[in-house]
Amino acid sequence: MKHLFTLNKYFAKYKWHLLLGILCVSLSKYFSVLVPQTIRKALDFVFEKVEANKNAEVQLSDSFLDLYGNEIMLFSAKLIGFSILMGIFMYLMRQTIIVMSRLIEFDLRNAIFSKYEMLNYQFYKVNKTGDLMSRITEDVSKVRMYLGPGLLYGINLVSLFIIVIFAMYRVSPTLTFYTLIPLPFLSISIYYISRIINKKSELIQEQLAKITTVSQEVYSGIRVVKSYEKSDKFNTFFDDQSTIHKKKSLELARVNALFFPLMILLIGLSTLLTIYMGGVLAARGEITPGNIAEFVIYVNYLTWPFTSIGWIASLVQQAEASQKRINEFLNADVEIKDDGLESNTIKGKIEFRNVNFHYKESGIKAIDNLSFTLNQGEKLAIVGLTASGKSTIAELLLRTYDIDEGAILIDDKNITKHNLSTLRRSIGYVPQDVFLFSDSIYNNIGFGMDKIDPISIENVAKNCAVHEDIIGFENGYETEVGERGVTLSGGQKQRISIARALIKDPKIVILDDSLSAVDTKTEKKITDFLETTLKGRTSILITHRMSSLTSYKNIIVLDKGKIIEQGSHTELIAKGGFYSDMVDMQKYEYTAL
Ligand SMILES: Nc1ncnc2c1ncn2[C@@H]1O[C@H](COP(=O)(O)OP(=O)(O)O)[C@@H](O)[C@H]1O
Ligand SMILES: [Mg+2]
Structure with a gap:
């Protein structure tokens, strides 16, 4: 992480964006946890009334709504209210953290550009134009992914985890334990799959760069290529390279296709375990049936952030590699310096x-x-x-x-x-x-x-x-x-x-x-x-x-x-x-x- 630490000065610069962002994420998670709790209360309320109704002499099924309609309306209003609040803070967290990442991206790109302008001719001889370009475009974008989505999901994960685990633990420590068992497996497998995906994407990028370089050269030198009747040679070359590109892209598609089914399978297993264990505990009277529904929603809340751990880890890794490349240039020696000398008019001797x-x-x-x-x-x-x-x-x-x-x-x-x-x-x-x-x-x-x-x-x-x-x-x-x-x-x-x-x-x-x-x-x-x-x-x-x-x-x-x-x-x-x-x-x- 040592290269990414050079970005800390930007965090300091935009500390209000960051702090407000963290606050908004936490508030949004807080309201999102109130949703399953309200559902649990509503369900338990309904179960209770239905249970009471069974033993009653008069069947209440027809007048259920007349009797309890107001309570149910109140539950619904709460649900909608919490969801709206959650949405508002979600919007605000994007407005703070993603905006911050764009601002830092802007600063970083400008810093690199002004450094490029200061570097002397020799630097440009040693480093290829393509390399200079990719550091100021692709590498900066990768760093931006860490600053924006990476950080956002990171904060999201931590605050959600704390809030949800706390809420779950209060209901039942045993059920919490069972619900969480499959999640680490989810994270680890997603991490490995995204590593494979990244590696394959990089290979595809390299292959694409090769094709681009050759095409660029051919088009700039089109007159020479045509006058030497070398079009065929380049055609064959282009064909071969494109075939390699196609093969690698198809390999990537295969791995990508595995990603979602695997995720859904693991989420399904988690839900299944929750319902089963929840059922056992409810039968023993340790929890209410409403708690089961509440936990199923918690599991769904947790799966996406847990999936994103692997994704965030690979984002951070890539950003670290990119920032290293950027720092290499940012720290390059400027051999010819102005030393801030005062400008004077030059006569010309x-x-x-x-x-x-x-x-x-x-x-x-x-x-x-x-x-x-x-x-x-x-x-x-x-x-x-x-x-x-x-x-x-x-x-x-x-x-x-x-x-x-x-x-x-x-x-x-x-x-x-x-x-x-x-x-x-x-x-x-x-x-x-x-x-x-x-x-x-x-x-x-x-x-x-x-x-x-x-x-x-x-x-x-x-x-x-x-x-x-x-x-x-x-x-x-x-x-x-x-x-x-x-x-x-x-x-x-x-x-x-x-x-x-x-x-x-x-x-x-x-x-x-x-x-x-x-x-x-x-x-x-x-x-x-x-x-x-x-x-x-x-x-x-x-x-x-x-x-x-x-x-x-x-x-x-x-x-x-x-x-x-x-x-x-x-x-x-x-x-x-x-x-x-x-x-x-x-x-x-x-x-x-
Ligand atoms: N950027 C450079 N890097 C390395 N060697 C160079 C560079 N520019 C010129 N040279 C070398 O320095 C010598 C003088 O070059 P130059 O001043 O361009 O000559 P002229 O303008 O008289 O043709 C040549 O041998 C050339 O190969
Ligand atoms: Mg010359």
Whole structure:
């Protein structure tokens, strides 16, 4: 239970819900016990009168109602009254405890979500998206089952047990003993059956997850699947997996079918024993016939809670396992923290001072003793072969990762001493692999903004040379993109994500190979815009295309995380090294086209 104890703080938070809930459960049980007692009194009353009638000279059967109608009406009114009171408190117990469980579920889900947002990139590399999703959905739901129904039936069981046993004991300890004998067997067998049911359901869930994963993959990669003519292979696979799913589901259905008959059998045995023993005791005059009827109702009251012991036990077990998984993530280290630093405005000077960095997950040393300075408003181009560490520089500036050695300074202050969200808000970053949300183009461009207006969206789209494309779509800016929307070309996606970065009016702009799918003319238009409108911003352009760098005075050539050449375009050409070789190669490629 140790993992579920972490939820105690929520119980403390909602203690009034909980306490009121317990009160309502007890009151509801109290009134429910008054029902069989009233029935017993009514029956005994009737028996008594009938008995008296037998010896009477005048037969009373016809005038029975006339004589005793008022008493019988009173019994009925009591029965109805107690039942209504019981119902009202039952309603209130749900309103308190189930509501509490929903409130805690809400809190818990939010706690997990905000934790997810704080966790760094590495965490997302190690943990699969499906796993993250299932912890915030399924696991939270399982914990909710413990907090709501689990707790409710638990309290229900305890209070009912105390109240009913007390009432039974007062009538006859012997009969109480006999009535209770079969109940533990009921609990134990239900516990075992529900364990089997749970195990089988889990297997079915796993099988379903397998089918879902494969289907998802096939649908996302449908073009590749179709072009490689692999539909048949997936069909067979799907068929096989579905057959396994069907077999397991049928097994579950068989066990489930056993559940109710077994329950009814055990309840029947209990009732039988009560009637038999009750009869014996009534014959001896120890109890009245009305007591037998009262006990039969008690047995029926107790069977469901006793059945639910097994069910509650397995609920608690599952919730414990789920909460363990949730705690694993809730207690995961947040490596990059804000430490509650005050936010200050960032001007945009960047300095790398002997920076070393390696990726923990692959052990690759991506940045090797790297130093460079970029004053506010200056532009820098970074070129180099793939895997030379260009994108890593961008990630380090955004503090997706923290460096091993050296220092990164922003405005002459260590990057770790800047407020993290201010830092990230000040950087307009266009990552290498563009990602657009399944939303309208309008919202995709305005993503980073608290407030957006159509005019600035349109302006930025114009400057990023994508406005014409957008108004060419049927729904214009309201066009849905992403999974369910229109398919955009690579270049269109790139320009939309540049617009998304630039609309923030960032102090620092980083374009990571963001123009690779755009033709040279459009590229020129965008870089011109960066130069004129974004004057005064510090910009880093990571690119493969040297032809766009002719005006650059500061170019870094990277190789294995080290600077191998640095200078202006003309200087580097004159030097005749790696850079000029690359320029030559690209010229050749273009003329060859
Ligand atoms: N998230 C990551 N985890 C592990 N290794 C990585 C990760 N990202 C990049 N690398 C490695 O770091 C090196 C530099 O990568 P990167 O900065 O992306 O290069 P570039 O952008 O120049 O192509 C490469 O060897 C790459 O495999
Ligand atoms: Mg890269």
